[in-house]
Amino acid sequence: MDAGAAAFLIELGVGDTVVGTAAPDFKTDFSGDLREKLDALPVLDDGRGSAESVIAAEPDLVAGISQYEFGAFDGTASVEQLKSAGSAALSACGAVQDGPMENIDETYRYITALATAFDIPERGEELIERIRDQVEEAAADTSDVDVPVLTLSSVPDAGAGVKTSGGSSFANGIITLAGGTNIAQGELQNFASLSAETVTQANPEVIVIVSGFANESDEQLKAAIIASPLLAQTDAVKEGNVVVVPQRILMSPSLLNADAVQTIADAVKNAA
Template sequence: MSHHPIRTVIGAAVITAALLVSTGCSSRNAAVSTAAATSGGGYPVTVASCGVDYTYDRAPQRVLLGAPGVVDTLDALGVGDSAIGYALADLDHGERAAHPQLTENTTDWTPGKEYLAGAAPDLFIANDEQQFSGDGAAGLDDLRSLGSGLYVLGDYCVDSTATPSVDAVYDDIDALGAIFDVPERAKTLNDQLRARVATAAALRGDQQLTAASVTIVDGTVYALTGAGYQAVLDALDLSNVFSDAGANFTQISREDVITADPDIIFVTYAGDGQEAAAVASAKTMFAGSAAVDDGRVFGQDENAFQAGGVRIIGVIEQAAKDAFSG
């Protein structure tokens, strides 16, 4: 079972070991299953997520989010005011200040039963189905008992492996467009996002480059090959030197990185002001590699991967500027 690493922020950005081993596997995800959903024909509309059909009789008005940054995608669809709170509240970097209605938040990754009942959502947009793993927290049955729908972003479901593709972003936006009955906004947004990705990819020209996406936790290196991380590399036609690592989140050694000798190293960070420290750590750890020697070690915001949706497009754009402008 492959893992989707989750970051928490306590002062400096850290990753807690418990979350690293407990977060969910990626899988197939939602499909819009009624004609009304794709044509703007109104309600009821049924949208599947992680193999379960959810029917909506009206636009959700009390939406909980699996991470604060998910609100950016709702904002882009013009429905951000429906969000009332989020899990992983420690990852808030201005979302609550920009959305005064976000008043019911939890720092937990897995929402507690009391938190969920008090919030009384009609939709939970998760960044991983295992946010409802139970184990003392709320489970899917608790969510269903409230009459709430569930939509899991990025195909991060429990039963199988997600396809690493930026298409997951477009599919999510189409599905949310159906749920909120704004299919034309979803189409317009996806057209804009596809154009942004094409512009970013065009910066590559005829360069054929290799890359590694890694995170460093207490001096230990992990290769990131999960759907979101790989989707960014694939969108830019960057060859992942650890594509055969065998899991989304795999412990490797510093020597593995140096031996693989990627042209570019992307290292994740979480939290404002943490990028420089993450890049400096990677440069020290991987000294002697081509990427370090050529000054091609760059930070990637882990919070954007947790948020998914439109923030992934921003990561692609920044990665293209970093990778192809040197």
């Protein structure tokens, strides 16, 4: 259902089974040999994957990064529709969280599920170990720090509150691994809304701009957020500790989750 899910299959050595993908924008963050392999895959839908195009490909298994790709986006097939068409479905996100997410175990669970489906458990274990090593290396210098972090995908509006990632979000896990503390960690939901006063009091020392949602370019979005009067007095803005991370690798399982950890960890080190 997206090129990010296809990337996992390629790395597990079963890329030749992929009959097509949707959401090709997920290829944006990949490069090198893996990007070439992703570019070679048929694109069934430039959008989120219409039910008609997916079912017409007659897949045995439909894999996706997010549970929302199965019926929640307009026109996408539900699990029930796929089952009726003879296709199984497997998504990464969707685990129940009793508290704040502090890791990227969803990524590892997804790899295990894919490897189990193809009866290649050893390859799954090897890929998990590789990503774990990458994450540990990325956060090697931030294990003893605690820096307040705010995520934003748009310019905050005083009247509507500051929209950010909550404690149950995958982004919260990335931030935690990078040595930061999400200032909305106490809001146990994927998306949270904080008052301007709460943000001012928390005084984030790092602002993570989540790209991929806004119409403007990353540079334009970053400039607008830095210029926001609501954030002018935060240490993050005053010290220029504002970084951009694509939502594709920050908010859901990805082969490139360690890259997101690295970008935030670098900003955390600058602030510590």
